[in-house]
């Protein structure tokens with residue numbers, strides 16, 4: 001790992017960026033966790049009553065610990081106002097990193113159905129929209145949503161239950177006028193193949209949503225093949241284990257399917273042994289369509305700026321290389337053409353001035 005010149009550090013920070021793979025709950029900062037815990041008088045459910053202590057608790061150790069944090073956060077999000085706060089804080093973080101566009105994944109089922117919090121999909125949509133419009137007004141940032149199906153809730157002893165995917169799709173379609181642009185599939189891939197979800201994804205696409213499943217993270221090429229063939233994926237969340245299958249690499253290259261790659265997340269979850277062992281550069285050098293993202297940034301002690309820094313430090317990218325990858329994220333975004341064109345114009349003008 002090498003120290004980067006100040007000029008490149010400033011370039012990474014200043015460059016207008018887009019991020020297309022990040023989870024709303026996984027992007028929450030310790031300060032916001034505290035606000036929610038106080039709001040709901042649930043401070044006793046946290047291991048610390050200050051942000052520093054929570055930040056230490058957030059430090060990634062292993063997957064069970066990661067899940068414990070996720071569930072604790074989940075339990076603190078209880079009202080429309082909570083969603084609005086989460087989104088507003090997310091917008092502030094975007095502004096601080098010069099992220100102009102974010103496509104944020106939300107898993108409505110876990111809030112509206114899985115736990116009885118008395119939250120309806122109307123509450124969720126209203127909270128998201130309140131936060132989104134506040135963030136746009138105050139920070140000038142664009143936010144869109146991916147609603148995803150928690151795949152591991154959909155199988156009982158290997159038997160597929162279609163109701164959760166259908167419910168999530170119904171929620172996503174209700175949210176189309178307030179920023180939902182994609183339909184996703186998240187959670188642990190092991191034992192939860194994509195194929196049974198085909199009917200829901202077909203409907204989602206017929207209704208103008210992008211198909212953006214997670215695949216090729218905890219399961220290898222089979223999961224990516226299934227996402228391409230059965231779910232007609234427009235992008236793949238992660239997709240990095242395509243590196244194990246030359247035929248799949250060729251298909252992804254020919255079709256230029258964007259991969260939403262999250263290097264630090266992959267290293268933390270041991271998809272690859274270390275950042276240096278991560279195939280990001282190989283996938284790019286082979287001509288695949290790559291983007292870089294932060295997944296669950298505070299939980300992996302990262303940020304989007306940090307992920308671009310990783311690309312420079314571990315894979316030797318210079319400013320031109322980073323700008324090419326950054327542009328890909330705008331191109332792959334699910335936002336309507338009018339907004340996309342505007343964002344790309346702004347991006348291109350900045351890069352032309354700062355190369």
Ligand SMILES: [Zn+2]
Nearest residue numbers: 023214237295
């Ligand atoms: Zn993810």
